Amino acid sequence: MTGSIHETPASPHVWQPKTAEEAWQCKQACGSEGIYIAGGTLLHTRWEAGIAAMPPHLIDISGIDGLNGIKIGEAGLELGSAVSLQACRNHPMLLRRFPLLTEAMRAIAAPSVRHLGTIGGNVLSIVGDSITALLAYDAALVWFNGQSEQTEKLTDWLPNAAVPGYTDDRLLLRIVLPLEGADDKQNRCTDLGAAGNKRHYGAFHKIGRREAFTPSVVTAAVLVTLSEAGEIETLRIAAGGGQTVPARLEEAEQDGIGKQIDTDLLRRIYERVGQIYKPQEDAFATSAYRKQTAANLIVTELWKAGGGIDGQGG
Ligand SMILES: Cc1cc2nc3c(=O)[nH]c(=O)nc-3n(C[C@H](O)[C@H](O)[C@H](O)COP(=O)(O)OP(=O)(O)OC[C@H]3O[C@@H](n4cnc5c(N)ncnc54)[C@H](O)[C@@H]3O)c2cc1C
Known part of the structure; x- marks a missing residue:
């Protein structure tokens, strides 16, 4: 060295x-x-x-070969851990295929911090604002443990990393975003709107105490695919914000699979989010406020996914 x-x-x-x-x-x-x-x-x-x-x-770690690039690998789109938040925000492939992540980047700090701060550092903070979007895309972490590479789902790593006293000597090499099934690829290349017989919809929100350059109070991400008949085929919901370690809200996801987006479903998911999202409170916002905010955001986005005012949703 x-x-x-x-x-x-x-x-x-x-x-x-x-x-x-x-x-x-x-x-x-x-x-x-x-x-x-x-x-x-x-x-x-x-x-x-x-x-x-x-x-x-x-x-x-900024000079380590291979940690500064964004490329397509065997398992999906690979983001080197030392790629800056700003580079992620502006990368054409991320803008096209993973817009929830670029939206999350837009909401982190100001350009001066985004030019220095990295995606790896944001994830390893365990409360970074990018994490909710990464969870919605089912991201995986690739580590180096001195001998070999190890791949771990972000959703599996987060609860372990949140245990007080957690330490890890491993070097994070990259974050992998799966490129969903081949049939789907072309669709996702264009936008999240109607594609073939299916409809893809996604949204990321960061709520802070002011409009910009603010720590998050709540972050929420929703990613849904609807069948031609309007039933939910896939659904990922994640929430975090503040010092809350972000997590997938899997029981709320299960509530939606196979269902039409109607008033009953939206009510059930609203209640479920309130039960399973456990935000930390601080001097600025209570846990109850954060739950209500997350539930409102998630249900509003599902309603829009179902067609909103013009369609069957709501
Ligand atoms: C003014 C300001 C505003 C901010 N606003 C926000 C905001 O709105 N939202 C938000 O999420 N964050 C915010 N942050 C926090 C921070 O900028 C981001 O989380 C950033 O992404 C951290 O990346 P970094 O490269 O600077 O991490 P570093 O500070 O370099 O490292 C963070 C941690 O990760 C470890 N680490 C880093 N890379 C690796 C690796 N490859 N392998 C193993 N360990 C590693 C380090 O040891 C350290 O423990 C803000 C910070 C500042 C100063």
């Missing part, structure tokens, strides 16, 4: 590995005195707020 570049006693050593193996070795050598750093935007806020101490060794 390349040597340290900052050696003054008051500053941490900054290591600049060129490969995942070097980064891993560096982490093993530093132990708890070293930390991976990508854009550093989240870490800096923690250090400045006194929530965490700056460790003596920083392992800068």
Whole structure:
């Protein structure tokens, strides 16, 4: 690995590995005195707020080969963990195929932070605003554990990572977004609207305390496919926001599968969201307010998916 570049006693050593193996070795050598750093935007806020101490060794992952690209791989669209939030926001393939994610990017911080902050850092914060959209797309995380790559569904990793005291030496290499079935591909390339005999609909919302440049109070994502007959074939619903670790609301999803979007279904899903979404409250918003907001957002989007005013929904 390349040597340290900052050696003054008051500053941490900054290591600049060129490969995942070097980064891993560096982490093993530093132990708890070293930390991976990508854009550093989240870490800096923690250090400045006194929530965490700056460790003596920083392992800068931004120069590692392969972590900075977006490409199509065997399992889907691969987002290198060190890709900036801004690059994700503007990437043509993401705009076309994964618009909920680009919408989430648009709502994160301001351009100055988005240019530095990375998608990997956002996910590993476990409360990043991109996570709700990534859950709706059933994203997977690909890690390097020093010997091999390991793939883990984001939805499986999040509850483990949320356990107090959780630590992980693994390096996040990339985030994979499945490109759904081949028949579907062409449809999704155009938009989320009517396609063939099916209709695809998706939406992401971030509610904050002001219009822009604001921490989230609630994030919600809905992704639905309707059959020609108007029945829900696939449904993914995710919610998070604030310090709530985002999660798929799977029981609400199950309520909808095979059903027409009508008043009864919307009422059932509204109630279900209130039961299973467990937001953390803080000084700014109660848990009850967040539940109601998430349920309103999700049900409104399902209603629109069903045709809204003009169609069978509502
Ligand atoms: C002013 C401001 C506004 C913000 N607004 C928002 C907002 O609206 N929404 C939002 O979600 N976030 C917001 N953030 C938080 C932050 O900018 C984002 O979460 C950003 O995506 C973090 O990415 P990063 O590369 O800077 O992470 P870093 O700070 O570099 O790292 C974050 C964590 O991830 C670990 N890590 C990073 N990459 C890897 C990897 N490849 N493998 C293993 N571990 C890794 C680090 O060790 C660290 O624990 C804001 C921050 C600031 C300063």
